[in-house]
Amino acid sequence: MNEIVFKIIFATLFAIYIVIRGPYDKEYKQIEKIKTLNSLTDKCLLILMTIGLLLMPLIWLLTPFLNDFKIEFPDWFRIVGILISIISLFYFRRIHKTLGTSWSPTLEITKRHQLIQIGVYKRIRHPMYLQMLIWAIAQCLIISNYIAGFSGLMVWIIFYFIRVPKEEEMMTDYFGEKYIKYKKQTGSIFPNIKNSNLLT
Numbered sequence: 175m176n177e178i179v180f181k182i183i184f185a186t187l188f189a190i191y192i193v194i195r196g197p198y199d200k201e202y203k204q205i206e207k208i209k210t211l212n213s214l215t216d217k218c219l220l221i222l223m224t225i226g227l228l229l230m231p232l233i234w235l236l237t238p239f240l241n242d243f244k245i246e247f248p249d250w251f252r253i254v255g256i257l258i259s260i261i262s263l264f265y266f267r268r269i270h271k272t273l274g275t276s277w278s279p280t281l282e283i284t285k286r287h288q289l290i291q292i293g294v295y296k297r298i299r300h301p302m303y304l305q306m307l308i309w310a311i312a313q314c315l316i317i318s319n320y321i322a323g324f325s326g327l328m329v330w331i332i333f334y335f336i337r338v339p340k341e342e343e344m345m346t347d348y349f350g351e352k353y354i355k356y357k358k359q360t361g362s363i364f365p366n367i368k369n370s371n372l373l374t
């Protein structure tokens with residue numbers, strides 16, 4: 175398949191991603207926050223994520239600068255990437271619906287914050303970060319470029335290992351025992367098989 179076809183498909187998938195997030199981003203801006211961990215580290219993590227998951231793909235989409243780093247993946251590999259990202263978009267929508275107004279791009283506690291433990295949050299604590307990982311893997315396959323493809327995965331690894339301990343510390347501070355219990359019963363991005371029976 176022609177490279178341009180993959181570019182159009184990727185741009186469309188990305189547009190859908192933005193459309194799903196849009197209303198939640200708007201709502202988030204209007205909600206009163208009672209605690210914000212707007213640290214320099216968190217800001218840097220968000221900038222890194224924007225570079226890896228948005229800027230690099232945009233450079234690949236719109237310019238020839240990264241053409242020398244192309245990987246010759248077979249078409250079916252890239253089509254698998256498209257299918258994975260479509261599935262991840264359904265998951266993304268479900269996560270946003272479940273988390274509702276508790277979603278925030280940085281680490282925050284809102285005025286009427288509830289600890290969500292249902293639906294996609296029943297067995298894992300970080301479905302949104304799992305979705306980002308799946309999206310980053312799909313990005314590698316679809317874009318098929320050493321720089322623009324793998325940048326998402328690289329930044330996700332840094333993001334996940336720095337963000338999660340801070341987020342869980344904030345949640346434990348605010349929700350106390352409730353979050354500690356939730357943590358015992360769930361896995362981070364993969365279900366905690368050993369304790370999953372506690373939830374059923």
Ligand code: SAH
Pocket residue numbers: 269276277278279280281282283288289290291295299300301302303304341
């Ligand atoms: N880590 C989660 C949420 C990412 S959005 C995930 O991967 O799905 C980040 C915000 O979500 C944080 O500011 C935190 O306040 C909120 N949050 C995280 N887990 C939550 C939960 N179980 N219930 C309610 N809010 C949660």
